[in-house]
Amino acid sequence: MINLSVLFHTFFLFWIVLDPIGNLPIFVNALKHFEPHRQRAIIVRELLIALVVMLLFLFFGQGFFILLNIEQPALEITGGVILFLIGARMLFSEPNSGTQKKLKEEPFIVPLAVPAVAGPGILATIALYGGNQQIGTLTVLLAIVLSWAATLPFLLLAPYLKKIFKENGLVVVERLSAYLVILIAVQMAIQGLLNSL
Amino acid sequence: MRVFFSIALTLFLVIDALGSIPVYLSLVQKFTKKERMRLIIRELLIALGIMIAFHYLGQLLLSWLGVTKVTVQMSGGIILFLIAIRLIFKEKDETEPKWSDSTPFIVPIATPLLAGPSVLAVIMMLAQEKSSDLVVLGAIILAWFVSSIIYLASKQIHNFMKNRGLLACQRLMGLIVAIIAVQTFLRGLTGLLNK
Numbered sequence: 547m548i549n550l551s552v553l554f555h556t557f558f559l560f561w562i563v564l565d566p567i568g569n570l571p572i573f574v575n576a577l578k579h580f581e582p583h584r585q586r587a588i589i590v591r592e593l594l595i596a597l598v599v600m601l602l603f604l605f606f607g608q609g610f611f612i613l614l615n616i617e618q619p620a621l622e623i624t625g626g627v628i629l630f631l632i633g634a635r636m637l638f639s640e641p642n643s644g645t646q647k648k649l650k651e652e653p654f655i656v657p658l659a660v661p662a663v664a665g666p667g668i669l670a671t672i673a674l675y676g677g678n679q680q681i682g683t684l685t686v687l688l689a690i691v692l693s694w695a696a697t698l699p700f701l702l703l704a705p706y707l708k709k710i711f712k713e714n715g716l717v718v719v720e721r722l723s724a725y726l727v728i729l730i731a732v733q734m735a736i737q738g739l740l741n742s743l
Numbered sequence: 744m745r746v747f748f749s750i751a752l753t754l755f756l757v758i759d760a761l762g763s764i765p766v767y768l769s770l771v772q773k774f775t776k777k778e779r780m781r782l783i784i785r786e787l788l789i790a791l792g793i794m795i796a797f798h799y800l801g802q803l804l805l806s807w808l809g810v811t812k813v814t815v816q817m818s819g820g821i822i823l824f825l826i827a828i829r830l831i832f833k834e835k836d837e838t839e840p841k842w843s844d845s846t847p848f849i850v851p852i853a854t855p856l857l858a859g860p861s862v863l864a865v866i867m868m869l870a871q872e873k874s875s876d877l878v879v880l881g882a883i884i885l886a887w888f889v890s891s892i893i894y895l896a897s898k899q900i901h902n903f904m905k906n907r908g909l910l911a912c913q914r915l916m917g918l919i920v921a922i923i924a925v926q927t928f929l930r931g932l933t934g935l936l937n938k
Contacts, residue, residue: 595911599915613745613748613749613752614748614749614752614923614926615745615749615926616922616923616926617926617929619929620922620925620926620929621922623925623929624918624921624922624924624925627824627921627925628831628918628921631828631832654907654910654911654914655911655914655915656831656832656914656918660914660915660918661918742929742932742933743933743936
């Protein structure tokens, strides 16, 4: 019933699109103020939320977006703009200034679960594969769960990066990774714009 | 039919009944259950009146100003997006404006909590839609009705979901509003480029 090679192919594609390594900078940045213990709890929680969003999208996404007349480019542009705003906030936040208190707010759903993990890329891929009769919903479901499980250990590395780089090194890593987040965001938005025109 | 649902859903998301529950509850906490019910039903009806009035006012204003569909779509998309950003990035402890302790009448529950500036802006933007008057009116009433149920059951919903759960809902809804906003803007942009 389940074609193993199709499953593996789908799993691998989803895992690439979930981009655990590319997401690391976003996680490191959003979690910098928390103890490693707390960080792990947040990562697991956010990833669970992302999984729920992906599964919801698999089952209801297409119908919902068809109902609202929403096309793929709108998803990409929205994801890009929101990530860009997050990146800009990261880049221009002064360490040890008044804004720090605000950023100490625990990340919740935005930006980690959505759109960093369950972003437009993976949602579009899920919609594409979920609508494919030859692959079957069960295979896609399995592929989502497997690729999600394979993403978790990578993101759990985020707390250790802080140990390796220490406080000062982390500031540099932060700025660099904020820049990376902005790059990813603009790429996402440009992709959407190109697709829409 | 599709237009009807998409308008109703957009309005429902912008009214943001779930996200307003904590503010509403803090406003009416000193009233008994019966007083609270009377109060909220009155405010809900006033809000509906304001929304319908703005629906006709919007049509009048837009035809006066002679704006084109492209303009409305692009500006509407931008406005909706800004609303969405507020929903998405709202901090948990963001301070709401302090309202006086007197019994709420029209302000602050009917407006701005229910029929706030963003809701009225969206209604005015919808006035330009090709679809018939009846569809938009029906969508307003449907969105209002669902929001009303949420307000009437706000205590139970709050006990069940707590502030954190409501915040989660608000953020996810904000994301959907953002997507709708971008889609609206894109439609305006492609309309402009195809001219």
